[in-house]
Amino acid sequence: MIETYEAAVSYIHNRGQFKKIPTLQRMQKLLALLDSPQDKINAIHVAGTNGKGSTVAYLRNLFQAEGKTVGTFTSPFLITFNERISVNGNPISDATILELVNQVKPKADHLDATLAEGGPTEFEIITAMMFVYFAQNPVDVVLIEVGLGGLWDSTNVVKPQVSVITTIGYDHMRILGNTLSEIAQQKAGIIKQTVPVVIGNVSDAAALKVILNTANKNHADSLIFNRDFKVENIKQFNWEEHFNYCSEQLNINDLSTTLLGDYQAQNAATAITAYLVYKQLAHELINTSIIKQGILQTTWPGRFERIHNNPTVVIDGAHNVPAVTELVTTLKKQFNHQKFRIVFAALADKQYQKMIELLLTVPDVEIYLTTFGTPHNRQNADMSKLIDLTHPQVRFIQNWSAALKTAMNHSKNGDLVLVTGSLYFISDVRRAVVK
Known part of the structure; x- marks a missing residue:
């Protein structure tokens, strides 16, 4: 019992x-x-x-x-x-x-x-x-x-x-x-x-x-x-x-x-x-x-959900290549006059390099790679090894909270901060930001 x-x-x-x-x-x-x-x-x-x-x-x-x-x-x-x-x-x-x-x-x-x-x-x-x-x-x-x-x-x-x-x-x-x-x-x-x-x-x-x-x-x-x-x-x-x-x-x-x-x-x-x-x-x-x-009346937390204003912060659990492909299409089509700062973390068993390559096709983008507290038996993707292989506008910040704070502090009105990747990561961010 x-x-x-x-x-x-x-x-x-x-x-x-x-x-x-x-x-x-x-x-x-x-x-x-x-x-x-x-x-x-x-x-x-x-x-x-x-x-x-x-x-x-x-x-x-x-x-x-x-x-x-x-x-x-x-x-x-x-x-x-x-x-x-x-x-x-x-x-x-x-x-x-x-x-x-x-x-x-x-x-x-x-x-x-x-x-x-x-x-x-x-x-x-x-x-x-x-x-x-x-x-x-x-x-x-x-x-x-x-x-x-x-x-x-x-x-x-x-x-x-x-x-x-x-x-x-x-x-x-x-x-x-x-x-x-x-x-x-x-x-x-x-x-x-x-x-x-x-x-x-x-x-x-x-x-x-x-x-x-x-x-x-x-x-x-x-x-x-x-x-x-x-x-x-x-x-x-x-x-x-x-x-x-x-x-x-x-x-x-x-x-x-x-x-x-x-x-x-x-x-x-x-x-x-x-x-x-x-x-x-x-x-x-x-x-x-x-x-x-x-x-x-339908809402779905963590799916292109706006959780903060000034700057605008959106979370989206795009945790695989097809989802990131759709997300990138949405950003290009509907937010094409904004600067994007993307905070990204993923699990090690995902195609995270391909996902980052897709995110880099977004115009006027900066990407902050980071880590989060993974659930049991799961591992973070090792983002720190990707910096030299990707793009000069990609940074690695170990702590996701620091990465998000940096992205927000560098943003101006009209910019969009997007937090995306693992649904477990999105959950951590939403729990911390949405009171």
Whole structure:
């Protein structure tokens, strides 16, 4: 029996992260011991390289705007561990975390003692806690974000009402594969028999073909960005993105979102399409005013979020090459008259050199490379060795707080300070700056 919240979180984090052979059998055995809670919830399952979090946030606000109670399962957390399991955007309590751990731990102990490869991993424990919570505390819909990949992800034991694949890009190649087709195969693993799948902006033809082949094999209807739905007339002003949503079923003009970037309009369109499919399956009426309200009310901390004025400081968790590519496009398109000071830190297992090269294509930019307190078993990228290899406007400052202070002190009105890289880094900065 674990007696404190701190001990419960410590127990979770001290579980192993990975096993040698990927399988869902261990997760299925754990849930069977817990009375199969995954079969007692009403879910939408969201995978993808980037855009998962934003798409889940849009979906949550769309359902909330019509008065539904919405559960979410997301990762990683930004401020507190409890954020991973939320109801209407509110994280569950410390007491609930403790209670859930004490329900799951005896079953995990049993598997520790009986399985040759050992019991459940850290993420499997957290996923089981989520399923147990929503089975015991029912909500109208649970939005489940895949942790890593899809096919072997511990969330992939659920049969949802709708599946969503947001994007396909290079990330976690050591685990998911070295080609976009291989990565797409992993993401497409969430597609279930006869469950419709909404596919976001998957621009690589080979990756899209893999997803569609999987959908066809599972007799799952597919709706694809730029074929079955699209966004038009994207414009940005007053820190809002305005766009039109177009599909065969519904056209909505002048939608607004405070999440900036063309890719956020695309994420919103993906979320709207998944929402419409869900509503159709439930035989529920659709209200365009509610859709507009839900999209406008959506916020997602750490995604091009303004956290300070004079100078303007924005944080954005662009933690892989595809995300940095989209971020750079946004900076060039929408902030082309400002000087940029970018504070960047990344984990060692990311393509951080390529990410820095992309950031250097931003006009009138200074980059401050730095480090942060990494989570357990993870390492900072060794930025200090890159200075001579990159650009005269790149500096290394060991302490991220000093790097941010330097960037802010050198900025004038009209300049933009951008803090980006690892989501764990963004979390540290946001916790320190946003009071």
